[in-house]
Amino acid sequence: MGKLAAEELFEDPRIAKAKELLLSAIDEAQKKVTAIKGPDPERVKEYEELLEQFKEARGAPLYYPYIGSGLGNGALVELADGSVKYDLICGIGPHYFGHSHPRLVEAAVHSAISNTIMQGNLQQNVEPLHLMQKLNKASGLDHCFLSTSGAMATENGLKIAFNYKKSATRLIAFERCFMGRTLALSHVTDKPAFRVGLPQTLDVDYIPFFDSKRPNESIEEADRELKKLLARYPGKHAAMAFELVQGEGGIRPGSRPFFAQLMNTLKEHDVPILIDEVQTFGRTSELFAFQHFELQNYVDIVAVGKISLVCATLFSKRVSPSAGLLSQTFTASSSAIEAAIYLIDDLLKGGYFGDQGKNMATFRNIEKRFKELEKRHPGAICGPYGIGAMIAFTPFEGEPQTTVEIAKELFDAGLITFIAGQNPTRIRMLIPVAIISDKDLDTVFGIIDQVIQRKKETLL
Numbered sequence: 001m002g003k004l005a006a007e008e009l010f011e012d013p014r015i016a017k018a019k020e021l022l023l024s025a026i027d028e029a030q031k032k033v034t035a036i037k038g039p040d041p042e043r044v045k046e047y048e049e050l051l052e053q054f055k056e057a058r059g060a061p062l063y064y065p066y067i068g069s070g071l072g073n074g075a076l077v078e079l080a081d082g083s084v085k086y087d088l089i090c091g092i093g094p095h096y097f098g099h100s101h102p103r104l105v106e107a108a109v110h111s112a113i114s115n116t117i118m119q120g121n122l123q124q125n126v127e128p129l130h131l132m133q134k135l136n137k138a139s140g141l142d143h144c145f146l147s148t149s150g151a152m153a154t155e156n157g158l159k160i161a162f163n164y165k166k167s168a169t170r171l172i173a174f175e176r177c178f179m180g181r182t183l184a185l186s187h188v189t190d191k192p193a194f195r196v197g198l199p200q201t202l203d204v205d206y207i208p209f210f211d212s213k214r215p216n217e218s219i220e221e222a223d224r225e226l227k228k229l230l231a232r233y234p235g236k237h238a239a240m241a242f243e244l245v246q247g248e249g250g251i252r253p254g255s256r257p258f259f260a261q262l263m264n265t266l267k268e269h270d271v272p273i274l275i276d277e278v279q280t281f282g283r284t285s286e287l288f289a290f291q292h293f294e295l296q297n298y299v300d301i302v303a304v305g306k307i308s309l310v311c312a313t314l315f316s317k318r319v320s321p322s323a324g325l326l327s328q329t330f331t332a333s334s335s336a337i338e339a340a341i342y343l344i345d346d347l348l349k350g351g352y353f354g355d356q357g358k359n360m361a362t363f364r365n366i367e368k369r370f371k372e373l374e375k376r377h378p379g380a381i382c383g384p385y386g387i388g389a390m391i392a393f394t395p396f397e398g399e400p401q402t403t404v405e406i407a408k409e410l411f412d413a414g415l416i417t418f419i420a421g422q423n424p425t426r427i428r429m430l431i432p433v434a435i436i437s438d439k440d441l442d443t444v445f446g447i448i449d450q451v452i453q454r455k456k457e458t459l460l
């Protein structure tokens with residue numbers, strides 16, 4: 001068998017040399033991004049103009065005055081005003097491997113020389129197959145449908161569930177859940193502000209999420225509510241959507257007994273179990289949070305996104321949809337697919353999982369640091385909450401405006417975090433575990449300490 005022209009191209013020594021040169025140029029540039037710094041005074045005016053243009057172009061201002069320069073070094077990212085900051089929220093999740101990671105750059109370069117920028121459902125190269133096979137094998141599920149956003153992955157999950165339960169019209173979800181922002185998902189996401197003026201597209205019944213302060217009562221309460229709903233609307237629920245660690249809801253983990261109890265009840269009524277792993281994927285003690293909570297036997301449909309770069313809906317044969325239900329022009333960009341293959345391999349082989357793996361060890365490290373801060377600032381810091389790479393703390397009473405102000409003060413001081421939840425509103429971090437070091441965390445916690453101290457003084 002002769003070589004394909006493409007095989008010859010990919011093996012061309014000039015390509016290997018070009019990759020080597022690119023990586024060494026990036027490595028040199030990264031040596032200039034090694035610590036937090038403030039903006040270059042000569043760029044401040046131009047940066048402000050850029051921010052104004054962003055506001056004009058999108059019709060709303062950016063949440064943070066963040067415009068990246070296109071270069072970073074691990075957890076550090078350079079902005080277009082010349083400032084350098086620690087990225088502890090990672091684009092709300094995707095950049096778990098940090099900025100300008102050499103292997104991801106290499107993956108992007110490799111895909112850049114292939115024939116198309118985007119892969120599609122009608123015509124694709126072999127890489128999407130490799131990615132789907134990896135996700136199927138790692139999840140234990142039979143099939144995988146790729147897409148370009150977490151919302152599309154969860155929306156496809158809903159379509160699979162409704163297609164399976166043909167007479168169903170309703171969905172069950174947890175209070176405070178977030179599932180995305182399409183017309184349908186805006187009615188699942190439990191936040192009225194996210195659906196102002198939108199027509200009712202789905203009937204969703206909510207049950208309370210796990211309350212770690214009252215674990216046993218909380219299991220009984222939620223199961224009682226679930227059984228009431230199943231009795232009130234017999235056969236009418238297409239699925240129950242589970243977010244095993246609520247992300248937007250405030251970084252709230254559930255527990256294995258809680259989920260197992262509800263899932264047993266759902267199974268008795270043949271209601272499919274849809275797990276939204278868009279935020280949890282890769283961040284707990286296992287690749288999938290349903291594996292962390294040992295729920296493998298219950299799962300029918302799983303949506304992944306963020307860290308995976310390419311979003312996907314995984315599902316069992318039992319609920320396979322009829323032809324024509326799922327399709328889109330794109331599967332994902334060629335570079336995202338190539339990078340996702342690298343990421344998943346590295347996650348599975350790189351010591352991230354298990355109780356002693358990097359995710360859980362990083363959480364314990366950060367937890368210890370928060371406990372020290374809590375002692376230094378009693379009443380001003382509560383937490384941390386979460387699992388693995390999903391971490392949050394409540395500043396002061398968790399009053400929304402104060403928390404937003406603190407997030408913005410942390411940003412100005414060089415830490416990019418985000419908020420999550422209501423009552424209380426917390427500061428959230430999706431830690432780039434793959435590349436954050438102890439030395440980085442020393443700096444990060446020094447800054448949190450200073451910002452909280454300053455805020456205490458202003459609130460007195």
Ligand SMILES: Cc1ncc(COP(=O)(O)O)c(C=O)c1O
Nearest residue numbers: 149150151178179180247278279
């Ligand atoms: C749990 C969960 N589901 C779905 C989504 C939607 O993903 P995307 O923003 O990529 O559409 C998100 C995004 O934050 C999420 O956290």
